[in-house]
Amino acid sequence: METVKKRIKPDLNIEIMGLKFKNPVIAASGTFGFGREFSKFIDPGLLGGIALKALTLEPREGNKPPRIAETPSGILNSVGLQNPGIEYFLKNELINVKKYNTVIIANIAGNSISDYCGISKKLSATSVEAIELNISCPNVKEGTVFGSTPEGVYEITSRVREVCGKPLIVKLTPNTADIAKNAMAAERAGADAISLINTILGMSIDIHTERPVLNANYGGLSGPAVKPIALRMVHQTASCVKIPVIGMGGIMSGDDAIEFILAGASAVMAGTANIVNPTLCYDIIMGIERYLSDKGIKSVKEITGKLVMN
Amino acid sequence: METVKKRIKPDLNIEIMGLKFKNPVIAASGTFGFGREFSKFIDPGLLGGIALKALTLEPREGNKPPRIAETPSGILNSVGLQNPGIEYFLKNELINVKKYNTVIIANIAGNSISDYCGISKKLSATSVEAIELNISCPNVKEGTVFGSTPEGVYEITSRVREVCGKPLIVKLTPNTADIAKNAMAAERAGADAISLINTILGMSIDIHTERPVLNANYGGLSGPAVKPIALRMVHQTASCVKIPVIGMGGIMSGDDAIEFILAGASAVMAGTANIVNPTLCYDIIMGIERYLSDKGIKSVKEITGKLVMN
Amino acid sequence: MTAKLLYEEISSIERLSERIYMMRIKSEHISKSSKPGQFVNIRCCEGNELLLRRPISICGTDIQKGTFDITFMVKGKGTQYLSQRKPGETLDIIGPCGNAFELSENYKNVLVAGGGIGIFPLLYLADMIRHSNKCSLIGFKSSSEIVMLDRFKTCSNKVGVCTDDGSAGEKAFVTELLEKELNGKIKWDIIYACGPYEMMKKVHMLSAEHGIKCQVSLEQRMGCGIGACLACACKIKCRGSKGWTYKHVCKDGPVFYSSEVIWE
Amino acid sequence: MTAKLLYEEISSIERLSERIYMMRIKSEHISKSSKPGQFVNIRCCEGNELLLRRPISICGTDIQKGTFDITFMVKGKGTQYLSQRKPGETLDIIGPCGNAFELSENYKNVLVAGGGIGIFPLLYLADMIRHSNKCSLIGFKSSSEIVMLDRFKTCSNKVGVCTDDGSAGEKAFVTELLEKELNGKIKWDIIYACGPYEMMKKVHMLSAEHGIKCQVSLEQRMGCGIGACLACACKIKCRGSKGWTYKHVCKDGPVFYSSEVIWE
Numbered sequence A, B: 001m002e003t004v005k006k007r008i009k010p011d012l013n014i015e016i017m018g019l020k021f022k023n024p025v026i027a028a029s030g031t032f033g034f035g036r037e038f039s040k041f042i043d044p045g046l047l048g049g050i051a052l053k054a055l056t057l058e059p060r061e062g063n064k065p066p067r068i069a070e071t072p073s074g075i076l077n078s079v080g081l082q083n084p085g086i087e088y089f090l091k092n093e094l095i096n097v098k099k100y101n102t103v104i105i106a107n108i109a110g111n112s113i114s115d116y117c118g119i120s121k122k123l124s125a126t127s128v129e130a131i132e133l134n135i136s137c138p139n140v141k142e143g144t145v146f147g148s149t150p151e152g153v154y155e156i157t158s159r160v161r162e163v164c165g166k167p168l169i170v171k172l173t174p175n176t177a178d179i180a181k182n183a184m185a186a187e188r189a190g191a192d193a194i195s196l197i198n199t200i201l202g203m204s205i206d207i208h209t210e211r212p213v214l215n216a217n218y219g220g221l222s223g224p225a226v227k228p229i230a231l232r233m234v235h236q237t238a239s240c241v242k243i244p245v246i247g248m249g250g251i252m253s254g255d256d257a258i259e260f261i262l263a264g265a266s267a268v269m270a271g272t273a274n275i276v277n278p279t280l281c282y283d284i285i286m287g288i289e290r291y292l293s294d295k296g297i298k299s300v301k302e303i304t305g306k307l308v309m310n
Numbered sequence C, D: 001m002t003a004k005l006l007y008e009e010i011s012s013i014e015r016l017s018e019r020i021y022m023m024r025i026k027s028e029h030i031s032k033s034s035k036p037g038q039f040v041n042i043r044c045c046e047g048n049e050l051l052l053r054r055p056i057s058i059c060g061t062d063i064q065k066g067t068f069d070i071t072f073m074v075k076g077k078g079t080q081y082l083s084q085r086k087p088g089e090t091l092d093i094i095g096p097c098g099n100a101f102e103l104s105e106n107y108k109n110v111l112v113a114g115g116g117i118g119i120f121p122l123l124y125l126a127d128m129i130r131h132s133n134k135c136s137l138i139g140f141k142s143s144s145e146i147v148m149l150d151r152f153k154t155c156s157n158k159v160g161v162c163t164d165d166g167s168a169g170e171k172a173f174v175t176e177l178l179e180k181e182l183n184g185k186i187k188w189d190i191i192y193a194c195g196p197y198e199m200m201k202k203v204h205m206l207s208a209e210h211g212i213k214c215q216v217s218l219e220q221r222m223g224c225g226i227g228a229c230l231a232c233a234c235k236i237k238c239r240g241s242k243g244w245t246y247k248h249v250c251k252d253g254p255v256f257y258s259s260e261v262i263w264e
């Protein structure tokens, strides 16, 4: 028998890394651009935050098309870090994206540790609120080099930490045998938060052309298909580190987000959801609110990590 | 423009590990029992082979229920090796399953290398056609101990090899950073074939009870959701070893099977498909035949590893 | 008798309450061979997003017309899908599955106790018991969820209704009605029960106290539904050192004697 | 002008040939604001099994009635789903997307060259060009796939039809018909082309040889369809050391001047 609780408007605010988010739903890097295109469909100010498309020191053209393929309840992408470079971004995009009344997270990638340090230094002098270290992109050759072993994670995180004047999020790759070890390495090296998962390396084949669908052959899998894997990794990670965990992988609804939050995520990101529907992040926020309200829970903070194991 | 090729009835026979299979579709371990229940729906003699439910030295009760959960285009299971033990099997099940006119593969699991050796020895004296070493079950604590590192794989495979008088298939876990290394270790240690992938560790949460759906908390993900990951791993493996690769993970149709075969699989297994529909393996076989026939390809053997990379 | 994989046509679908639907399905095979307590296992999606079949009890058959009925409550995506089907469409069904309730002409006085969606197989059961004195006790959350009351009245000698919130019938649990009946004058020969786990556990305890046979229909999350995947385990007593073993709801059940079950 | 996320009602669906369907959809916004060459991006599944929207060209509008048309060939699961929709159902659509063909009153003599599913946006285009001499050249695999021929005849001054197998019209490729027209008497001002990549490449080469402007509508696998995910890259010439950059079909296209495109 359910007891009917009084309906309340729950508090969706969270504070992590010393930053205030109006709600725990952040657009995941690479799926929301720099916000421009989406602002025609949804007020980005409704979101908790935006993780921008990965930035590199120099402009990058990315991979040859086709860059996207559909798989059962998932998508494979091999965009490969196409971006206009940090300078262009600072000159032409930052001012626009800062107009949106939300937390701006710069996602950065590079070929070498000194690349990462260089970008971090530049961004530290700007108005972006936090930096997300993308050491986990499966779509560029060097992408996972730094991110796949605890030693690699430790090294790059601590080096960036030294020069980074912003809250530092380390984004982990799921293409590893033991995610918790990598997370702990990031924590030890001074990360302020962990985000996961990036995409899982996958492949799709066109049986008529007898070639991989993606021109890059392999790509990164995201979307609901990966949700059970992501959820398990978020749970493993949140059980091992004290810093906040930002969970993602296949979140398409408020209920999905709640699963991640119960598993230990302080905030969530939604990526593929934006590609499916440019306003879906808002539905996710409303869904979280409805769940809390139905259960009579006052604040989303109350349920982070509330999962009871069997 | 397509040129219309003459329709032919393609040859689906394959021969691997010195064994003849009438077609390359094998029921995957744990999803077809010992064939009894399925024989009411489909003649098991239509299949290329059957990999039996995992056998252990002693009977096992398996995990507490719930043992299964549905995820987007996938299922999580935590059956946990429930089986009547090798003795019971030899006395009561083997004779029945051998009646089916198809290749019988015994899937074995254990707590220690000597368990595996013990079962292998026993099975070597029987009429099963091959042994599949399940060193990759995520649903028992010790399950992946042997299977997650190249050293572990090498050790257990070579020890079993010494006592195993049957063709030996090593079934790899996807819960690893570098699948190809594990495959090469198995090959070096004397495996006759590699099968992959077993299930991927995942989790699903009931947001109303605030507990994992599975009583075992984590379970193994299978079904179409994992197909892109499985396909990539099969491709990586087939590119690295000379022994045959048996590919699986989300195969639900002939076209899915063709993807795996193009990627380098000499044969395929279908697991979740059987759970969805007890006759689906037959549809997969017919689908392979139709594809070959449409393309005017004489034998399925011609397309193994035919994939052209971009 | 044996379960078959069938593609059968829906002949009608009716909404009984906000979340409960009754569907009539054409099927020679199932209408002829099914027995109360058995279920069908239904694919609930086009494509492969929802892979697992949904087990739904058979709640009546019409052998002449070659149809059978199911009644279901919309819970998640699968039952949602079912509720949106239209007559003329086909469903992918495996059935009849599992073991039926054990009927006997020796059972002169029969108690039927059901809660929530558990009442559906019991209606079929009550319908099929012809020559006994039948008392049906059925419980609902609230008046808005009451369905099939008339049909229970038609086929039972006595019907007791209760709701959790007292909005209709007695404000009580089914097990309280049951306790009253057990303490009454009639000597009951058997209790058949289906409903939430805690309810059935209580029914079992009452049956044991009163020394009356009791059969229950268990639920468990299923994979194959045919006894092969070993997903739907339930703890059943057996000889041997542990005293129990995992049997399987889909094949060894869903109906068990309550005394066989290890209630936890 | 700007693309919107819309839930619109299907007003009719018609099967034009074995695999080709025309669907009319009610949409104030799209009927009013769309231009030839633009497309809509349609969700093609309930649930989340097929995540990517399918881009389909707008092939006509009726501003009075507030409807627009799409015509599509069933290729895989997404277009299969579309083909099974019924009038009265709603579709989840983003549109109108992308940039239109550039029309001008200065183009007195206009060539329209389409192959296969490429003819659908061109019909809309030919319909909208009012004051020019229009010659439409359309190619199909075989006679069984010929659709919309009458409509092309209605809105063009001349129509050339060919099939790959000669089962109707000339046995030729569209580019061969085009070559003849280019070698003829009329001085063409522009070529608009849409069809398979190899066809458009050839059209581009012919346009360059003859010094005639040419616009093509490119295809690429898409994610968001709104210019954010960067999936739908195409190589377009630009200044700078490399001489090219990746632009995006959904936002910078699908229509480009063929001379801008790096043909590979």
Ligand SMILES: Cc1cc2nc3c(=O)[nH]c(=O)nc-3n(C[C@H](O)[C@H](O)[C@H](O)COP(=O)(O)OP(=O)(O)OC[C@H]3O[C@@H](n4cnc5c(N)ncnc54)[C@H](O)[C@@H]3O)c2cc1C
Pocket (backbone or CB within 6 Å): B069, B070, C039, C052, C053, C054, C055, C056, C057, C058, C071, C072, C073, C074, C075, C076, C077, C078, C079, C080, C117, C120, C121, C218, C219, C220, C221, C222, C254
């Ligand atoms: C033998 C048996 C007979 C049943 N008979 C009926 C009936 O006659 N009428 C009726 O309304 N319901 C019946 N149920 C319960 C019914 O199977 C579930 O309500 C249904 O599976 C829920 O599916 P869903 O997609 O709507 O819900 P979801 O919660 O989205 O389902 C997710 C998964 O959990 C499984 N699941 C959820 N609830 C249950 C449950 N209670 N038991 C088993 N699996 C579950 C689903 O099958 C599915 O695999 C029966 C269950 C069993 C085991």
Ligand SMILES: Cc1cc2nc3c(=O)[nH]c(=O)nc-3n(C[C@H](O)[C@H](O)[C@H](O)COP(=O)(O)OP(=O)(O)OC[C@H]3O[C@@H](n4cnc5c(N)ncnc54)[C@H](O)[C@@H]3O)c2cc1C
Pocket (backbone or CB within 6 Å): A069, A070, D039, D052, D053, D054, D055, D056, D057, D058, D071, D072, D073, D074, D075, D076, D077, D078, D079, D080, D117, D120, D121, D218, D219, D220, D221, D222, D254
């Ligand atoms: C700008 C544009 C306009 C188009 N206009 C039309 C039209 O008017 N009529 C028509 O019939 N078709 C048109 N197409 C092609 C149409 O988008 C594809 O045929 C359709 O997406 C196939 O989906 P499917 O699920 O049936 O096939 P599947 O092969 O199962 O699709 C799998 C994935 O590949 C993508 N894909 C497959 N083929 C193409 C393709 N040719 N171009 C882009 N993506 C593809 C799908 O969108 C999907 O993401 C257009 C394509 C583009 C890019």
Ligand SMILES: Cc1cc2nc3c(=O)[nH]c(=O)nc-3n(C[C@H](O)[C@H](O)[C@H](O)COP(=O)(O)O)c2cc1C
Pocket (backbone or CB within 6 Å): A028, A029, A030, A031, A053, A054, A075, A077, A079, A081, A107, A134, A137, A171, A197, A198, A199, A221, A222, A223, A224, A226, A248, A249, A250, A251, A269, A270, A271, A272, A273, D223, D229
């Ligand atoms: C098209 C696309 C582009 C992406 N680009 C980036 C990127 O630039 N940097 C990054 O850290 N992650 C990138 N990702 C990964 C997502 O941010 C996210 O980690 C992943 O998709 C899993 O979440 P989802 O299932 O909600 O999409 C990209 C994902 C997609 C689908």
Ligand SMILES: Cc1cc2nc3c(=O)[nH]c(=O)nc-3n(C[C@H](O)[C@H](O)[C@H](O)COP(=O)(O)O)c2cc1C
Pocket (backbone or CB within 6 Å): B028, B029, B030, B031, B053, B054, B075, B077, B079, B081, B107, B134, B137, B171, B197, B198, B199, B221, B222, B223, B224, B226, B248, B249, B250, B251, B269, B270, B271, B272, B273, C223, C229
């Ligand atoms: C219910 C279930 C039980 C399984 N039991 C076993 C097992 O006993 N031994 C084993 O090696 N693999 C087992 N597996 C793994 C499958 O054999 C297969 O590797 C995996 O499911 C991926 O293939 P699929 O996507 O076709 O199911 C099991 C899978 C399922 C779904």
Ligand code: FES
Pocket (backbone or CB within 6 Å): C221, C222, C223, C224, C225, C226, C227, C228, C229, C230, C231, C232, C248, C249, C250, C251
């Ligand atoms: S559901 Fe597979 S054994 Fe019962």
Ligand code: FES
Pocket (backbone or CB within 6 Å): D221, D222, D223, D224, D225, D226, D227, D228, D229, D230, D231, D232, D248, D249, D250, D251
């Ligand atoms: S499809 Fe996303 S940028 Fe074009």
